[in-house]
Amino acid sequence: MRFSSIPGLQETKLKLVNSVKNNHLAHALLFHGPEGSASLAMALGLTSYLYCENPQGDDACGVCASCQRMKKLILPDLNFAFPQIVRTKEELKDGVDDLGNFRKFVIEQPYGNIHDYILSMKMQKKQLNISKEAARNIIQTLSLKSFEGGFKTMLIWGVEYLHPSAANALLKIIEEPPEKTLFILITHDHEKLLTTILSRTQKVFVRGFTDEEIQSHLESEHQIDSDKAKEIAILSYGSMREAYRLRDEVRDNQVMLIREWLRSCVTFNTDKIFENVNEFSKTDIEGQKSLMLTGLFILREVLLQKNSLEELLRTQNEERDFIEKLSANTLNENDVNFMYEKFNEAYYHLERNINAKFVLTSLLMDILGLMRRKTNRS
Numbered sequence: 001m002r003f004s005s006i007p008g009l010q011e012t013k014l015k016l017v018n019s020v021k022n023n024h025l026a027h028a029l030l031f032h033g034p035e036g037s038a039s040l041a042m043a044l045g046l047t048s049y050l051y052c053e054n055p056q057g058d059d060a061c062g063v064c065a066s067c068q069r070m071k072k073l074i075l076p077d078l079n080f081a082f083p084q085i086v087r088t089k090e091e092l093k094d095g096v097d098d099l100g101n102f103r104k105f106v107i108e109q110p111y112g113n114i115h116d117y118i119l120s121m122k123m124q125k126k127q128l129n130i131s132k133e134a135a136r137n138i139i140q141t142l143s144l145k146s147f148e149g150g151f152k153t154m155l156i157w158g159v160e161y162l163h164p165s166a167a168n169a170l171l172k173i174i175e176e177p178p179e180k181t182l183f184i185l186i187t188h189d190h191e192k193l194l195t196t197i198l199s200r201t202q203k204v205f206v207r208g209f210t211d212e213e214i215q216s217h218l219e220s221e222h223q224i225d226s227d228k229a230k231e232i233a234i235l236s237y238g239s240m241r242e243a244y245r246l247r248d249e250v251r252d253n254q255v256m257l258i259r260e261w262l263r264s265c266v267t268f269n270t271d272k273i274f275e276n277v278n279e280f281s282k283t284d285i286e287g288q289k290s291l292m293l294t295g296l297f298i299l300r301e302v303l304l305q306k307n308s309l310e311e312l313l314r315t316q317n318e319e320r321d322f323i324e325k326l327s328a329n330t331l332n333e334n335d336v337n338f339m340y341e342k343f344n345e346a347y348y349h350l351e352r353n354i355n356a357k358f359v360l361t362s363l364l365m366d367i368l369g370l371m372r373r374k375t376n377r378s
Ligand SMILES: [Zn+2]
Pocket: 051, 052, 053, 054, 055, 060, 061, 062, 063, 064, 065, 066, 067
């Protein structure tokens, strides 16, 4: 994750970059901020910048070998510690991959909290901690030489889950760290931390996002129209996690609708098509435009899927299934491009106040035509 993929927060990014440039970065940092803030994302932004082979200005380049590995969080000198449960022998035999799952969680939900993590890991909260055993592993890992001759990083997420029996060992190593070691501790709840840990770390406070930061991020990166994005931003109170949840709610309904449109085109169900047109024309203009943006969003995801760029996909779960099916069975790349153009055109026309019934009818007729040509071909 690069700094540039985190919306706003310029002052925090600048402070971090300057402390690297001026050699003022402490060897133990504590990133803390409210839930849904960018404390984890910011720590990853800093790590990417530090390991980048060719930093561009104040950010990692995003393309070098280190940056590529960083995107998947598989940099050999970047180690993770996070709350876990004790695994039974059977579970370990089944190949439960907590680290792999943790990486996936961080990549997919960089603004997620402990509840999202628990859900993604299918665990129960009361079992979670960073155990004495884990602390021992941390110490052991850090006593080994770095893989690439540079420095090692130990990123500890959810450090408030540190078991008391593990705290002392960890404190000691933070106090007397092996050479070339960077500790990055991350928490949403720094009041739960031991004062001894607090006093040994340089604190990096990551404030919540402003409404403007959330709004412009939703508009530019998630194709949410500006009125809706503003509404979500206000309701999110600075939490990107909440903003994503609200965005998903909006999008779930919209994806469902578009799925229905496409299904009626694929099955040549013209009655249903006209029913859809009628429904559509009853919604307000912003809702209509937003639906077109969702259509464009889906098609963009299908294109990414077709080009094996899964790591860039934003959809999850059911939505992702739908995208995968469209990509595998229904549409080839030309079809997607054709539909993309048509959705774009429809958006353009709606913006110019052309009658919604007319716009959607011609869009769906174009898609229907495409499906007819495909069926005739095959
Ligand atoms: Zn790079």
